[in-house]
Amino acid sequence: MTLIILFNTIFTHNTIVKNVNIELEFNEENAFIYVKNQTNDIGLRIPGTDQHKQCLSFFISKFKEINSSFTYSFHNFTVLGINCSNLLFKMNEEKENIVILGAHFDSRKRATKDPVNTSAPVPGANDGASGCAVLLELARVLYNKRDNLSCQIWFLFFDAEDQGRDLDFGIPDWEWCEGSERFVNNIEDYYDTSEERFECMVLLDMVGGVNLKFIKETHSTSLLLDEIFKVGRQLGYTNAFPESPESNSIKDDHVYFVEYGIPSADLIINFWNNPSWPYHHTTEDNLSNISNYSLQITGRTVEQFIYNKFLNESNFEYQGNYPWNLDNIFIDYNLYFQISFLVILIICPILIYIITLAKDKAKLNNL
Ligand code: 1BN
Ligand code: ZN
Numbered sequence: 001m002t003l004i005i006l007f008n009t010i011f012t013h014n015t016i017v018k019n020v021n022i023e024l025e026f027n028e029e030n031a032f033i034y035v036k037n038q039t040n041d042i043g044l045r046i047p048g049t050d051q052h053k054q055c056l057s058f059f060i061s062k063f064k065e066i067n068s069s070f071t072y073s074f075h076n077f078t079v080l081g082i083n084c085s086n087l088l089f090k091m092n093e094e095k096e097n098i099v100i101l102g103a104h105f106d107s108r109k110r111a112t113k114d115p116v117n118t119s120a121p122v123p124g125a126n127d128g129a130s131g132c133a134v135l136l137e138l139a140r141v142l143y144n145k146r147d148n149l150s151c152q153i154w155f156l157f158f159d160a161e162d163q164g165r166d167l168d169f170g171i172p173d174w175e176w177c178e179g180s181e182r183f184v185n186n187i188e189d190y191y192d193t194s195e196e197r198f199e200c201m202v203l204l205d206m207v208g209g210v211n212l213k214f215i216k217e218t219h220s221t222s223l224l225l226d227e228i229f230k231v232g233r234q235l236g237y238t239n240a241f242p243e244s245p246e247s248n249s250i251k252d253d254h255v256y257f258v259e260y261g262i263p264s265a266d267l268i269i270n271f272w273n274n275p276s277w278p279y280h281h282t283t284e285d286n287l288s289n290i291s292n293y294s295l296q297i298t299g300r301t302v303e304q305f306i307y308n309k310f311l312n313e314s315n316f317e318y319q320g321n322y323p324w325n326l327d328n329i330f331i332d333y334n335l336y337f338q339i340s341f342l343v344i345l346i347i348c349p350i351l352i353y354i355i356t357l358a359k360d361k362a363k364l365n366n367l
Pocket of ligand 2: 127
């Protein structure tokens, strides 16, 4: 056992992440207003409703404020007869490598975990609006740096993520992540497979609640998620990005991107048993349980993560886990090394010992 622990310490991938020195511009007060705009000004963003459509128009108006010629594409689809749309904004389209930043914008039709009223809707301030608010503010700050970024950035708003079944359905017979699954099925309509390639995808889901503490989500590409944790810790956000996070696998919008081969990470909290944020799929997922500081933590960490790798003048000093998809190869190699190690150092000597004993016994028998 000691030998295996020693081996793991030597061979486990454990890169030091060094953040590039640059002033971060993400403003949490702006992000908080964007949460409020969605939850209090627009209202419930339940698929099939007018407010749901208004929310898409709100996102477009915010991008047009950044630059009136910002273009966008709808990805339209239906779920059991209800019209839905994912919405995609691209920045730096001339660059060949693509970073996707995503969040879902629909809010859950029924508060299936509410202690009092499970038929009431979920305001979705954290579960939905927080991730979208951070995307809007990131769009503003990254647009200012666009000429110095060596990548294209997609801001991708997913529909129909949050209507699946926990204790009951949000909308009868809907699955989780209806929008992202269909988007990835059609992703080749949105990029040129011979000229462009994906670097990574970062999903923001439930990133604005008070007492923010992210988990290690195990569908995520672990080298990518680990790097984002290190970036956040180095910015001083050590409670939100703990050294030993809780671990769980969550079916969320990133899963289809992982399956397509894009390194992807889900920034999400414990929502199943969390006394520090017990409002998941209840009517209490509202503005009063949102924290400016949590929005800052998420926004600044993602902003810094992008500068570390993609800000032109900082590339040479970058240290991190890139390329993130070495994950699988590394894990495979690690297993291979461990087995070889066991065979060479433990099993071989035992075999040699047994053979020697057998030979000695044979000699004795011959005498
Ligand atoms: C996460 C946040 N999800 C919805 N809102 C997806 C999910 C919820 C997946 C419960 C499994 C169980
Ligand atoms: Zn949800």
